[in-house]
Amino acid sequence: MKDIVIRLARRIKKNIIWIILVPLILGVAGYILPSQIADKKSYTAEVTLAVGSYDHPIYNSTEEIPLLLRSDAFLKEALPDEKDEDLAEIKEKLTVKSESKSLLSLSYADQDQERTESVLNAISSTFLKNDQKLFExxxxxxxxxxxxxxxxxxxxxxxxxxxxxxxxxxxxxxxxKAASAVDSETVSEASGGGMSPKKKAVLGVLIGITIAFMFVVIPEFFRESF
Incomplete structure (x- = not known):
């Protein structure tokens, strides 16, 4: 055991410069790298709808409308030019929440602001158009x-x-009463998620220490194995 400690100490002393430099370099890289890469921005469009009242089992139900709006048939009607794979992605990004017995909130998030607005507008306007027809x-x-x-x-x-x-x-x-848009469509912007530069710097240092530790210990492990 004493011999192992002595050999580890010698290896550390021999490679002390790299043992210090590797965590330092990775830490600096972790801090600088985020500033060189633009964060991806995400846009979220939202609209609140007041549900109509004319005894329709689907269009007047805050429980059924979310299922309707996320159905393949409705999305194809609202977005006829979209491909099936794109409609599947839209369905994943579309959120429909029941705020009360008469209010629904629709939101859609995407990295393209124009597309975010156009998709949600197509969905909400198609719903309101169909609702108006049923109401009349x-x-x-x-x-x-x-x-x-x-x-x-x-x-x-x-x-x-x-x-x-x-x-x-x-x-x-x-x-x-026909359905209506209570709050007009609004779009909010948010930066892409991720670790802050300081956290990435700390992570870089920890990775560097791990690499240095492995560089010192692994050779001794193989030495003991043979």
Missing amino acids: EREAVIRRSIDALEGETVSEDSKVDKERFLYELKNTQLNL
């Missing part, structure tokens, strides 16, 4: 029912029922 169809059905009932001649005994049905239909008509 439902409203038209209610309006026709009201017109038909108002033009219907009934007996004196049925007038009360007619007025009650008309009241219910008109009340339903008043409560119909």
Whole structure:
């Protein structure tokens, strides 16, 4: 054991310059390197939608809408020029959260600002367009029912029922609501994640110490093995 310590001490003394320089060089490299490489920036576009109310099982449900917006069929409708592999990537980057029973937040993140805005705008505008169409169809059905009932001649005994049905239909008509964008689309910018220069410098030093330690100890290990 004493001989091993002596040999290690001699090897350390013989290579002391490299043992000091390797951690120092790697530490400096770790500190300088991040300043020479531009951090990749990420852009996140966000929009808040108020869900409509016209008794549709999907477009009026904050539980179903996230599934709808991330479905292949909807994404192909919203982004018809995108390839299947690009749609799969968009699906991964798209986040749909239920903020309340009537509010949904949509967000999309990408490294290209223009693409970030265009993708989220296509998704939200397609949803609102489809929602408006469904809303108008439902409203038209209610309006026709009201017109038909108002033009219907009934007996004196049925007038009360007619007025009650008309009241219910008109009340339903008043409560119909299409979806809308509550907060306009906003884009925020964030620098790419990663270690700070100081942390990378410390990591470089630790790696250098490890290399130096291996340089001193490994030869002794092989010497003992043989």
